[in-house]
Amino acid sequence: MKTLAELQAIKEKMKNKVVLREGGEAIRVVVGMATCGISAGARPVLNTLVEEVNNSGLASKVTVSQTGCIGLCQYEPIVEIIEAGKEKVTYVKIDAEKAKRIVKEHLDGGKVVTEFTIANQNA
């Protein structure tokens, strides 16, 4: 290594990998991963979210983590978006494709994808 640019390049490349360990993120994305969630297909949803968040360069402000049963098993897979100062958004019956749209439109674009939210489901 002979230049600062090379050092910077390693830093950029690695930053996404360690950013996971720095607290204080602005947005938390939580996926319900209890038995009900997993059997309804939450794992590909979680993996898609992690991948898309990284690919869109949002890793420094968005944390994707998992949680246990949220209690609405018939609506799984459930994804919740928690942002300080805003009301929690609960998305239901999510699959990998819907997850991609959530990252693009909500996390990146700042616009809630209303058609997937729990408020728009006919129970």
Added chain:
Amino acid sequence: MIRAHVLICGGTGCTSSGSLDIQAAFAENIEKAGLSEEVKVVQTGCFGLCALGPVVIVYPDGTFYSRVTTDDVKEIVEEHLLKGRIVERLVYNDTGDDNAEKANVNVSLNDTAFYKTQNRVVLRNCGVIDPEDIDEYIAMDGYAALGKVLTEMTPEDVIKCVTDSGLRGRGGGGFPTGRKWSLCAPNKAPQKYVVCNADEGDPGAFMDRSVLEGDPHCLIEAMTIAGYAIGATKGFVYVRAEYPIAVKRLQKAIDQAKEYGLLGKNIFDSGFDFDLEIRLGAGAFVCGEETALMTSIEGNRGEPRPRPPYPAVKGLYNSPTVENNVETFANIPQIILRGAEWFASMGTENSKGTKVFALGGNIEHTGLVEIPMGTTLREIIHEIGGGIPNGKKFKAAQTGGPSGGCIPADLIDTPVDYDNLTAIGCMMGSGGLIVMDEDSCMVDMAKFFLEFTVDESCGKCTPCRVGTKRLLELLDKITMGKGTIEDIDRLEELCNYIKQNSLCGLGQTAPNPVLATLKFFRDEYIAHVVDKKCPAGVCKDLVSFVIDQDKCIGCGMCARNCPADAITKTDYIAPGHKLPSYVIDAEKCVKCGVCMGNCKFKAIEKR
């Protein structure tokens, strides 16, 4: 894509409580659960809460698991990593909010009282990065300070920045680091040296070890910066061989840095060369003294030499040398990156920045803490350290190990910095902080440290070699109940003589534990020589165990467990009891205290 990191402490504390097995178990269980592509296991440096080890932290949520065993690993993998359910029984919670765990509110490391009040500068990467991966260090701004120094700053700029920051030597003496560098820089010589003192010898201090184990690249970067500032192209790290993990990681880090061209010839194409080597010490306490350390690096027996000439003029191999302690160096990259003003904004008027303390003794959270200078002892012990176990009262804290003194309970609100500690007759030392509760005998404590210095005195100068031995004999006499009131005066006189006449820091500071205890706990010394009593009941020759005949129900538990067969049955049956009571033969009694611990009826007293 990795979505979670499992950080396992690989510091010496957690390693000795089995963290390597835990790491292996995680790897195995994660593989079994099919999560290898999603979860990464990382071995890191010390988190600081050594008492609660082995410690495991799961990110991104930052869940802090303490006292994990290999049997718990399967549950953490299956519940937390697979299903997202935190294993509550293993979560450490001292936030005072008992409902936090039950409500599945995440108790993260940073919320705990232990971490909340800390300000981690030196330890910022410890427990966060993998110390064996240079890329992770670079991700945390690693080597950016070196890049800045070599491309934008002159050596004078670097020294000015360090001087302005107000950084003082963290090894104990507190000499201003910038001044040390500026004294060495102008000296012309074919070869100059940068030496790192990692010969951490104070009993109870382990912050240098933790930096070496948790963030070795930080030291390499700082020493290279120091080399550039003073015009040295060669550095040595003198580390004790008793720190195998630290030595291994530092060597690995040096190799990685060389591979990346961050050590060696023409670093960052600036024309500056710097090379670094490790020298192992055999663990002699005196080798922590700067001139003895350099003598040892040269391959000779580690003995101090008179100063002047100072190392800045004639140090290692008679060449101009700057020697700093690990913790001092660890501050340097941050000072360069964030500026002298940032550093000077922390701390007190003449003591800037933070200080790492190794908490030990009678305290709930044994471990490492880093706090701004000027934090009171009360905050360190009661808030961060979690207080004294078993509801005992705080009696005193020893700072600076065998070279330091004690701070008594009525000075607990003293803001801890160099000048305040010196003013009350203590010293900062390297940062070992040994907490003592009401059951500790201060004379015995002074004796403990004197035994250490008698063993470790190198023998070169008479005041230290003979003086400390005579001091210890006087203390022995006092703790055996054979002392007189005149002995206390002789003790004090001898202390002052040794202090003034010893060649190096070891002898000059060796009497400090005695002087400080004489100053604050003179009444305890007097109790030992006049009343022939040890108020804390520690000095065996001055205590006796006695059975209260009327409380003894005659169960015989004490007699059965007495290792000296000193307890026998009497003919006396106390009113209301059915069996004859027991009695201790003072002649045979070895004063181990086993009987007292075994008596369920509190019939045995220590007098």
